[in-house]
Amino acid sequence: MAPPVAPAAGATKADVRDQSALEQRLGQSTSVIMPLLELGAIGYVTWVLAYQICIQYLIDPSAEFRQGFNVQPRRATGIALIVVYAVLLLLLLVPWSRLIQVIWSKPDLVPLGDTSLEKKEVTTSWLGEYDAYICDYEGMPLWCDKCHNWKPDRTHHCKELGRCVRKMDHYCPWAGGIIAETTHKFFLQFVFFGSLYTAYVWIVTAVFLDERISKTGSCPGTWIGVLVVGVLFCIFTFTMSCMTGWNLCINYTSVEGIQRGGVQNIAFLIASTPERSSLPSTPSAQDKPQSHDDWPVLNTIQRGQGRTYVVMQTKPHEHPWYTSLVVGWKDVMGNNIVDWLTPIKHSPYKQRSHRGEFEWGELVYDMAKQYEVHNPGVKLALLN
Template structure:
């Protein structure tokens, strides 16, 4: 059994080599489909093939070439865009100084928000290896030895980390790749079967192209479907691994003094209330924090096992990664909206789960169940008055 260090070495070596094989595979498929099938088999079949009933078919060749060069560029561009992000902007958090957890700076990045993920004591999650506080949904990747913003997974097929910075392009690559490999697989299967039936031979280069197309088609379709499903639920691959048992502690700002309630059940609030800034952390506050520099109190909320605090609905979940406009879903240009982190209230938008917890804790008003009955009473009263006037 390989040690963790040797396993990391293997994975990182594979991540450096596999993209070269991926590119070589596309070049090989292009040569087979364009040269061997479209040109040599369909446009200029040999005299032997023509005698065996395989005539020139210019229309079929043109259709194949047009469709092939429609499907190839978007897949290739999305793959190269994914690689470019991995090489230049993979989404690593900054490394901290050799400070202890109790005195490490940087807490102002959290207590200027209204809600943030914390531990059971109300402090942000600490990474002992990076010596820094972890922003919401950040995961430490053992393969690269760094914390990564909204890390999805480490993928050797694309050369490294899939994170919030390139998840959109990764989804686009797999989606376009599914279309491309399906097309290549169908073309190769149809003409390989025809050639075997009429000419009685099987070209090895054709068979290899069919096998590669089928293998990558299964991979692309499965990965595209899986990633889109998780994205529609606002989950990363890592978060999904422990989805059924995951429990999150959330520090929620107490806007004004008043009673807070402890919900009954597994969810609710934890040890109590934590105050920021405190004496142990006197780091320099943000320059534009203004009135936020005052002392802020947070109540510690706890989700139920399996609840996803970031689920804001399937369409909005998808838009947070793919973009707000239809062309953003198709073009590998803009970063995902979730990478901006420009919200005042939190690092990521929270959904109904957090709203429910805040309401149960008394941080926001409860829905008034008596309002409908009062409205009905007023309507009945007005109706009775009209009837009295008529009589």
């Protein structure tokens, strides 16, 4: 993903808007052009591998090859290679089609806000659904100036779309658009089967190119072209498969990976206190120990409808959503191998709970427990 281009010094708001609109048009155009180019490349590879290698060289070699270089027909080998190729191509095209279908239905975009309202007038009533949420130092959810709306947990503003996207991973013109909450599973299937397909293409081409050179001395440019394309895309898709698979296991998006090392503020809903008068208050500078290790509490806030929240901060490098490698994987890919390999069901974590926008990791529950230990009688909703 290319870094955003900084507006020149002295640029007006209109200049910045024009630049953003241009970036959006460019980003969205490339996500149509790149898949078309890839389909063209697949057509080219199919012609070379299935027709030139399997049919013209293996199944029915020319009289010149048979008589001059002793290249005998190998019908069974040629047919078997075509069948395996067709299966791998299908395994690539099915998740890719599903990925593009979901991308075009845009399920992960956060609605644009009403620009006629002041920030403080924009409702935060949706926070009432959750026992805990990501917030700023004042306990407010994070705000997007460009969309003029609040950002649910793990949402990021995508410059190519000009919109906030839930659990955004990255914008991928190669795949056809935004990789985020709903498309992450299908994207991993796309790059995984892409790596199998391209590995097969370059291995088959390399084997018969080597044989043809040793038998006939000829080295067709089309075969070399497919070999080069196959190797390059195999490296690319295999690398993306490994990176994406690992990120799913540790429950990081690419955006969160880039921001790794920062801290997160989390607002915890207080379910009950021993008596109203002993409502915990914001710790004063006098009470507050110097060490963050002992006291992660930043603030205690009152929100609408009598709800009180305590705001606590994670330590640098702590990730609030890390559970375990297996749970991270299953949350996105599904509970069994059929779900992992088929692009039918959506990720299980789409079934939200009242605990938060996403299931919290053990770290967040530990923070809540620590708070209850420091404040006897106070109960946090997350633990009840």
